[in-house]
Amino acid sequence: MKIGILTQPLHNNYGGLLQAYALQHYLKQQGHIAITIDFKKIYKPKLWGIKGITINFIKKYILRQNIPSILPLNEKKISQHTAKFISRNIERTQEITNPNQLKILSQYKFDAYIVGSDQVWRPAYSPGISAFFLDFLGNDTTTKRIAYAASFGINNCDEFSTEELTKYSLLAKKFHAIGVREDSAVNLCKNHFEVEAIQVLDPTLLLNKNDYINLIADDLPQPFTCDMLVYVLDKSMEKNKVINVVSQKLKLEPYDFLENNIDNIYASVAKWLKSFSSTSFVVTDSFHGVVFSIIFNKPFIAIGNKDRGLARFTSLLKLFGLENRLITSLDEFDSDILNIPIDYTKVNEILNKEQKKSMNFLQKALNDK
Known part of the structure; x- marks a missing residue:
């Protein structure tokens, strides 16, 4: 067909x-x-002048939004x-x-x-x-x-x-x-x-872990690992505090995927996948960040992203019995959850x-x- x-x-x-x-x-x-x-x-194309640059400066450095540059990019x-x-x-x-x-x-x-x-x-x-x-x-x-x-x-x-x-x-x-x-x-x-x-x-x-490992092998010849993956789309002071708590409690060095883009160039999809497959822990406010944490059987904390659609998170985590991995504010974050392992045998049975x-x-x- x-x-x-x-x-x-x-x-x-x-x-x-x-x-x-x-x-x-x-x-x-x-x-x-x-x-x-x-x-x-x-x-x-936007009309770039003082006004446009000022707006992007506020978004990037005051509102902490994920904007690669305050200047126009190619x-x-x-x-x-x-x-x-x-x-x-x-x-x-x-x-x-x-x-x-x-x-x-x-x-x-x-x-x-x-x-x-x-x-x-x-x-x-x-x-x-x-x-x-x-x-x-x-x-x-x-x-x-x-x-x-x-x-x-x-x-x-x-x-x-x-x-x-x-x-x-x-x-x-x-x-x-x-x-x-x-x-x-x-x-x-x-x-x-x-x-x-x-x-x-x-x-x-619908695909399994090996399908994505094959994508990595096809396109990422250089070895790459990260201790604790941080994949956060919408930065904030509150999310930074969560990241710091996780890092200190688990004694892991955070690797902020988006902040490590060279010259504001988006890294390859293979490197993005490799960061999930190789890390020890994930902190993310991305729906697909949660999905790939599950695919690669990684422990994670999901920070609910209301503006981008919270129902996506709650539905996915409910399906796999992982609602306790979701927080929507720092007040909700009980660091004791970091000591509770995810039963991926059960999760994988549900996935199958x-x-x-x-x-x-x-x-x-x-x-x-």
Whole structure:
């Protein structure tokens, strides 16, 4: 079967790149032709002056946001490693920069479209969200419409207008099967879109640890290890205090992955993976940071990231019985948790069971008439 995958734009987001890679790789393993639709937004260059630099200075040094530089950066230069990963590992359609151009996909003659993963059904994260409900297929009733691990990111639909809920409810009813990533999304689909959905795994969890080790071996010839991995997307003084407590109590040297980017160039995906596979402990506020801690069976502390979507964390950790690894503030952090090992025998048993469920969902969705 020839399948078009529609997900968030491929950029410098490690988790976003790896979920896109994982779904395509898995589908190809099953004998399908899978191509990711290169749907992206073209950003207009900012007018850089004193005002722009001042704003970025405040964001970086006062608000402690993860901004590589207060000055404009060469996008091609800082993305050279992630662009290489995309080029080598993700087969794509021609570039599409406007939802109106999606109609040209008819030339690919896809038998099915799979929407997902990541927060494709969150308006704040998806300016062209109608595309993720496959509105460009119009009245086409022969092409299969499937959602796999589609995510709202949050546990409500408050970001949708009443008109949007009505519109997308009609489009959702045209889907042949809907799999969502968070448990709360099952109810959102039922209550707001009047469709049935089941919870499935993030695509990265369809692959096993060895699949990612092979990616590392293919692209990271130099040895690399880190004592305690810090992968924090949104810096704050409170998060720094958590990192310091963990470091001191475990007597581990923290390695801040993003702070160690050379010349503000994003490190390779292979190095990102290697940092998880080689570390002794992980502190992260990233959803996929938690996912890859689990994949590589690493002890971790997850700092809930409300703005980026807390439901993603709570749903994932609840699934694996790891809710005690999540904190949302320094006041919640009991350092005694650092002395409690994660039972990865039990976690891996749950993962194997959920993998079978998710794989069966995809197989049934693609094969049913």
